[in-house]
Amino acid sequence: MEFKMKKEVGFTTTTEYGELHIAGDEAYGYRPYQLMVASIAVCSGGVLRKILAKKRIEIEDLIISTDVERNEAEANKIEKIHIHYKIKGHNLNENKIHQSILLASKNCPMAQSVKGSIEIGETFELI
Incomplete structure (x- = not known):
């Protein structure tokens, strides 16, 4: 680029x-931090979507929201990103979704690139 x-x-x-x-x-x-957060959240969501498709878990919609903690004392660096997935579908199994999110986190290149530097937490709700 x-x-x-x-x-x-x-x-x-x-x-x-x-x-x-x-x-x-x-x-x-x-803003650069917005692009970084977007990269991590959307990468994680994209990997999750592929994992769910491979497991034949059909979803109708996936909405991702984020909450970011930055440290003003250290150049406003990103310290934590919380990713919350709202997953819409029928007959979704919470345990399978939870396992899929854990697997997605381990396979998202953007999340793995900042591992150890930025704490990433993930939650979900079924709608």
């Missing part, structure tokens, strides 16, 4: 999906 400095604030890059604006100020683009 190549990032180009914007005149006002931040940087841009172009991907096959369009132009991405990144800046420390939300008025000019996505």
Whole structure:
């Protein structure tokens, strides 16, 4: 990827999906921490979705919400990310979903890349 400095604030890059604006100020683009949290949450959710499909567990919808703890005293670094899955489907088995989430966590490249640096917690609810 190549990032180009914007005149006002931040940087841009172009991907096959369009132009991405990144800046420390939300008025000019996505903040870097937002992209990191999104990468971890969506990677985990994508792996979970594949695992559920392989187990023939059919879901209708998957909504992911996050809660982030940052440490202002240490350059506002991300210390914890809590990922909460809302899984919609019929006849879903809580134990199988729980096991699938644990497996997804171990197989998500983004979560594994920050292992030991950022604490990642995961919960779920069936809707």
